[in-house]
Amino acid sequence: MDLKQLRSFLHVAETGSLSKAAKRLNVTQPALSRQIRLLEEDAGVALFIRTGRGVLLSEAGALLEGRARVLSEEMERLKMDMTAFAGTVQGEVRLGLPPSVGLVLAGPVIERFRADYPNVRLRVTQLLSGALQDALLEGRMDIGVLFEGNVSSQLHSEPLWSEQLYFITAPTQPWASRKEVTLEECLEQPFILPGTKHGLRDLLDKEAAKIGKAINVVVEAESLAIQTELVCRALGSTILSYEACKSHVEAGRLIALPLVNPTVERVSTLVWSKDYPLTMAAQAMSEVIRESAAKVFTPL
Template sequence: MDIKQLRSFIHIAELGSLSRAADRLNLSQPALSRQLNLLEENLNTQLLERTGRGVKLTEAGRILAERARVILGDLARLEADLSERRDHVTGHVNIGLPPSAGIVITGALVEAVRERYPELSLSIAEDLTGDIQEGLLSGRLDVGALHDGMISRSLHSEPLWREDLFLISHPSQVPENATEIAFEDVVRLPLIMPTPKHGLRAKMQEAAFRAGRPLMPVVEADALRVLVDLVHRGLGHTVLPRSSLVAELSTGRLKARRIVQPGMARTVMLSWLQDRPLSAGAKAVIDTLRELAGTVPMGD
């Protein structure tokens, strides 16, 4: 049984599509199909059934997918343990951070890594949670921060910090001394929100569905800078953690009201690919992020 074939099979099983798995793995679909055929021949069993919408696992395929995740995870940890050099960390680490988390942690992360591991270089990409997840799954990123939600089972994920969410508004649109706002009142306002690809939008839509309220933003924008600028212009309101807008809130440029009834929060998750060995550099970054997470403000 070939390890490469197992890794490819896990991606096919997760996505339910040969074409999408081929895109993620940067392979042609015929090449991926050959890997699957060889795996089925070696095991002498059918692992997938073709459907009109893609593929689905057979019973044998389901068993293999569960066992393969364990095997590949153990192999990755073994390879990392055998190759690790804790006394001399070098190399390069690619990190993905969503914009709001990046504002909070990037400076401290780079400062700490440069001080402790001067021969380790970093590339930091700021992107949406969905794009960071795809970067981790494809191997383009070594370590990433994701917001809780639909995180792939192929990723190891652990909580870094929790963020309370606030309604962010222009000062002229906030009643005097108002510090809280009910969720049902939030969804009645003209909202400026990220597109559905963003984890925050998905969280808002889920809360709106539970409340029996429609969520219909007046503007969609996936850039934090654009969201903040549009709110400052008085064109609507948005939802963000306070920690990502410290400067704007401290100067009074924007106002924040805690969302209540129900309260809203999200968790920033530290993530990496389970079946890919972590370099000593990636482990150093992970340990540093774990340490720095304790310094991040959770709410007020």
């Protein structure tokens, strides 16, 4: 069995769709279909059940998925080990960060990396978590930081730190006089949040479901700057880390109330694609991120 075919198989298995997997892999659907057909011919059994809405794993496909994932991860580790013998760290690193992380971590990470690896070109992009995950899966980013939750199984994910989330709203009554707020209380409010494919939204939807509630999202904003600006205008509230809106809070435009009963935390993780093993330069970046994060945040 060909490793490329196995990796394509894993993407189809995860997305449940040949068209979605082809888009992610940046190949045509006929080319991807041919890879899957050849893999099925080699296996001597159908790996997917075709339906009107996509594909489902057959019994044989479910067995292959677990073993193919182990093989893919072992090949990733092997390639990473081999790059350790490649010599001087050079080339390019494409780093992706969510806005709330970039505000705090981008400065120290880039400063340290440029000092230690002056021969490496560095491209830094700020994206919300859903778009960042797509960029990593499609090979448009080498390494990034995502929030734990709905991270693709096709990404290597390493927890870095955890941070508490706050109820963020305009400084109006009754919130201006409060010191904290329960999750159930704040869920009665209209919210401004990113779309459902983003890590923060996924986390909050799950926390709300635990207490039998749903979030009343009146505006979906795919930009942290727009999100906080709309909250400043009292058009709704949101939930974020304190660092994500610190400047607005210190300027008196927003207030940040700790969530209690329960507290809500999110875990930030270092991620890269299992289909695109890290180069020496990207491995160096991963070490800089780990060390810088440990100085800025409380590591896990």
